[in-house]
Amino acid sequence: xxxxxxxxxxxxxxxxxxxxxxxxxxxxxxxxxxxxxxxxxxxxxxxxxxxxxxxxxxxxxxxxxxxxxxxxxxxxxxxxxxxxxxxxxxxxxxxxxxxxxxxxxxxxxxxxxxxxxxxxxxxxxxxxxxxxxxxxxxxxxxxxxxxxxxxxxxxxxxxxxxxxxxxxxxxxxxxxxxxxxxxxxxxxxxxxxxxxxxxxxxxxxxxxxxxxxxxxxxxxxxxxxxxxxxxxxxxxxxxxxxxxxxxxxxxxxxxxxxxxxxxxxxxxxxxxxxxxxxxxxxxxxxxxxxxxxxxxxxxxxxxxxxxxxxxxxxxxxxxxxxxxxxxxxxxxxxxxxxxxxxxxxxxxxxxxxxxxxxxxxxxxxxxxxxxxxxxxxxxxxxxxxxxxxxxxxxxxxxxxxxxxxxxxxxxxxxxxxxxxxxxxxxxxxxxxxxxxxxxxxxxxxxx
Amino acid sequence: xxxxxxxxxxxxxxxxxxxxxxxxxxxxxxxxxxxxxxxxxxxxxxxxxxxxxxxxxxxxxxxxxxxxxxxxxxxxxxxxxxxxxxxxxxxxxxxxxxxxxxxxxxxxxxxxxxxxxxxxxxxxxxxxxxxxxxxxxxxxxxxxxxxxxxxxxxxxxxxxxxxxxxxxxxxxxxxxxxxxxxxxxxxxxxxxxxxxxxxxxxxxxxxxxxxxxxxxxxxxxxxxxxxxxxxxxxxxxxxxxxxxxxxxxxxxxxxxxxxxxxxxxxxxxxxxxxxxxxxxxxxxxxxxxxxxxxxxxxxxxxxxxxxxxxxxxxxxxxxxxxxxxxxxxxxxxxxxxxxxxxxxxxx
Numbered sequence: 001x002x003x004x005x006x007x008x009x010x011x012x013x014x015x016x017x018x019x020x021x022x023x024x025x026x027x028x029x030x031x032x033x034x035x036x037x038x039x040x041x042x043x044x045x046x047x048x049x050x051x052x053x054x055x056x057x058x059x060x061x062x063x064x065x066x067x068x069x070x071x072x073x074x075x076x077x078x079x080x081x082x083x084x085x086x087x088x089x090x091x092x093x094x095x096x097x098x099x100x101x102x103x104x105x106x107x108x109x110x111x112x113x114x115x116x117x118x119x120x121x122x123x124x125x126x127x128x129x130x131x132x133x134x135x136x137x138x139x140x141x142x143x144x145x146x147x148x149x150x151x152x153x154x155x156x157x158x159x160x161x162x163x164x165x166x167x168x169x170x171x172x173x174x175x176x177x178x179x180x181x182x183x184x185x186x187x188x189x190x191x192x193x194x195x196x197x198x199x200x201x202x203x204x205x206x207x208x209x210x211x212x213x214x215x216x217x218x219x220x221x222x223x224x225x226x227x228x229x230x231x232x233x234x235x236x237x238x239x240x241x242x243x244x245x246x247x248x249x250x251x252x253x254x255x256x257x258x259x260x261x262x263x264x265x266x267x268x269x270x271x272x273x274x275x276x277x278x279x280x281x282x283x284x285x286x287x288x289x290x291x292x293x294x295x296x297x298x299x300x301x302x303x304x305x306x307x308x309x310x311x312x313x314x315x316x317x318x319x320x321x322x323x324x325x326x327x328x329x330x331x332x333x334x335x336x337x338x339x340x341x342x343x344x345x346x347x348x349x350x351x352x353x354x355x356x357x358x359x360x361x362x363x364x365x366x367x368x369x370x371x372x373x374x375x376x377x378x379x380x381x382x383x384x385x386x387x388x389x390x391x392x393x394x395x396x397x398x399x400x401x402x403x404x405x406x407x408x409x410x411x412x413x414x415x416x417x418x419x420x421x422x423x424x425x426x427x428x429x430x431x432x433x434x435x436x437x438x439x440x441x442x443x444x445x446x447x
Numbered sequence: 448x449x450x451x452x453x454x455x456x457x458x459x460x461x462x463x464x465x466x467x468x469x470x471x472x473x474x475x476x477x478x479x480x481x482x483x484x485x486x487x488x489x490x491x492x493x494x495x496x497x498x499x500x501x502x503x504x505x506x507x508x509x510x511x512x513x514x515x516x517x518x519x520x521x522x523x524x525x526x527x528x529x530x531x532x533x534x535x536x537x538x539x540x541x542x543x544x545x546x547x548x549x550x551x552x553x554x555x556x557x558x559x560x561x562x563x564x565x566x567x568x569x570x571x572x573x574x575x576x577x578x579x580x581x582x583x584x585x586x587x588x589x590x591x592x593x594x595x596x597x598x599x600x601x602x603x604x605x606x607x608x609x610x611x612x613x614x615x616x617x618x619x620x621x622x623x624x625x626x627x628x629x630x631x632x633x634x635x636x637x638x639x640x641x642x643x644x645x646x647x648x649x650x651x652x653x654x655x656x657x658x659x660x661x662x663x664x665x666x667x668x669x670x671x672x673x674x675x676x677x678x679x680x681x682x683x684x685x686x687x688x689x690x691x692x693x694x695x696x697x698x699x700x701x702x703x704x705x706x707x708x709x710x711x712x713x714x715x716x717x718x719x720x721x722x723x724x725x726x727x728x729x730x731x732x733x734x735x736x737x738x739x740x741x742x743x744x745x746x747x748x749x750x751x752x753x754x755x756x757x758x759x760x761x762x763x764x765x766x767x768x769x770x771x772x773x774x775x776x777x778x779x780x781x782x783x784x785x786x787x788x789x790x791x792x793x794x
Contacts, residue, residue, distance in 0.1 A: 003569055239554060249544060428521065
């Protein structure tokens with residue numbers, strides 16, 4: 001035990017002391033900051049920019065079906081809805097997102113030139129065709145899928161319907177009733193559950209919990225993969241510079257194996273803690289910062305509401321289990337390589353296994369409660385990453401958590417036993433890399 | 448006493464058979480590797496007295512490293528046992544052994560003192576003890592100024608000294624060193640030999656392997672010589688030399704470097720003609736006194752007339768290659784040259 005601590009301490013300190021370690025932490029933290037503040041940053045640059053649209057009305061009418069054209073356009077384009085769907089008037093002293101100008105037909109050619117020069121976002125021409133139907137032409141340099149074009153097209157459809165109703169003799173008050181929104185309310189089970197527990201509440205945000213889960217799945221995959229290959233390379237390096245011959249006389253093989261796995265695991269934990277230490281305040285301050293910069297809280301702000309303490313706790317548990325499961329195998333495989341160059345090739349099967357788990361998790365996020373995802377979340381090697389995905393956005397019963405923990409713990413025991421066996425044989429073997437089966441001692445091999 | 452008793456160890460490896468050229472049938476078939484047994488230790492038995500400096504000799508591939516690994520309990524013998532003072536080596540603490548492998552190895556990017564203290568602590572010593580010992584030894588070997596440097600920044604010779612410290616710092620009872628003197632300049636060899644003798648004075652048992660027979664003759668009382676996993680010679684070095692039953696004479700006469708007339712003297716076999724002397728074996732009917740009388744009677748100024756023991760080098764080559772210097776000097780010279788080349792290449 002004392003030797004495991006000594007070896008783990010050495011593995012930890014030599015890596016932490018490297019210049020690259022703080023740099024890596026800073027880069028990771030900076031990446032997290034960018035992700036968290038992306039909406040604010042986008043908002044900041046979008047602030048003050050307006051979509052300028054010029055309108056030429058050739059219909060000799062200023063009102064359609066009781067809708068006065070100018071105020072209709074202004075209302076439709078510049079009013080934002082709050083979270084509950086109540087229209088919010090534009091704030092005083094703040095530029096509205098759309099700037100609408102009515103112009104004369106004689107200016108058409110000059111304005112088209114402005115659109116071509118990107119000085120104007122669009123020129124909307126309203127006219128009537130021979131059947132007296134409203135006709136719209138939107139001259140713009142944007143594509144048909146652009147949000148501005150989509151929005152204008154929607155609004156013009158509504159205007160057309162008002163106009164048709166009016167021509168059919170429907171009174172404007174009746175028309176307004178027809179257009180009143182349906183009484184549709186949504187209750188999802190997760191929200192209901194959280195409401196009962198008194199957490200989340202109105203702030204519960206499905207998009208945020210999806211984002212957080214996605215982030216955790218990626219973090220689990222990349223971190224285990226990265227630290228696993230650091231372990232394998234470390235073992236191969238010790239073999240290639242022959243320090244292993246001395247280490248093996250000083251300590252038992254399993255002490256060497258665990259010391260390395262624990263020491264490098266600690267680095268992973270420290271980096272995650274460091275990133276969390278930067279990330280959590282950043283997320284908490286996000287709305288404050290965005291208010292200060294943008295004058296209001298952005299509706300797209302990422303809220304932490306999706307992350308209950310329980311989920312974070314389970315992430316830590318599954319991260320540690322997943323790390324141990326893979327780390328011992330990485331060490332065992334690393335011990336079979338005599339040179340560092342051989343390591344990547346030898347690791348290919350494990351990398352593939354991890355990639356499969358990762359892709360199941362990523363595709364699983366789209367259909368988290370599908371039977372195949374549920375079944376896969378009990379398969380050893382897939383369990384940690386898939387349970388994180390399911391806990392994040394799906395529904396998991398406590399029994400399922402217990403089953404997955406037991407399955408993973410058992411596979412850790414089996415893998416550690418196999419890896420220790422590989423390690424014991426592998427560390428003294430040089431030359432051609434033996435097959436896995438042989439090295440485990442099931443075939444015969446020099447040992 | 449370290450006792451190696453009837454130890455056997457066999458490895459199985461798979462070797463691809465060589466396909467005969469032009470054999471088209473063989474090319475289509477997948478060539479299957481053939482399992483081959485390699486006997487690394489075949490009934491090896493020898494003893495090392497506690498406190499002895501012991502030479503462990505054998506050509507490359509003789510099974511030395513395997514035997515050493517079995518003594519260290521890194522490998523387990525198939526049959527037989529190895530004991531130290533009556534206890535099996537697998538049952539005694541690991542700190543009893545200090546091992547310097549033939550392929551040197553330490554952490555190249557780690558600072559010297561941290562690295563050595565780390566190893567001493569792995570062997571179960573506390574930090575203060577390791578620090579004390581380290582201070583002493585760094586001073587003793589004249590490399591105290593290097594303690595805060597990374598290993599890779601040191602010269603080859605100094606790296607080797609650090610490697611030696613990694614072997615002795617935890618104060619082992621038994622030192623096992625594979626080729627401790629290769630790659631060192633004479634000054635460093637001397638320093639290391641003194642350190643060797645100091646460990647000897649401290650009562651440590653030292654087992655070392657080398658290809659430099661002069662070093663063995665200088666330091667060792669007892670030796671074992673193995674080849675192809677078998678013990679060829681074992682025992683007291685002086686006794687081994689005496690047992691050859693040969694008298695070696697080295698003779699030099701002024702202005703006659705070759706002394707060709709020696710070839711016609713019965714009982715005389717010239718083994719070496721060097722620039723500084725001629726070496727010969729003497730057997731009946733001619734005694735050393737007869738030869739001396741003959742030389743004086745021939746006239747000429749005698750520069751050297753020396754009785755010597757057969758060198759360990761000669762015994763080594765005779766035993767390993769099975770060529771006798773006395774019976775077939777020319778063939779012997781060939782084999783010796785071959786052997787010398789092979790060892791320098793593989794080292």
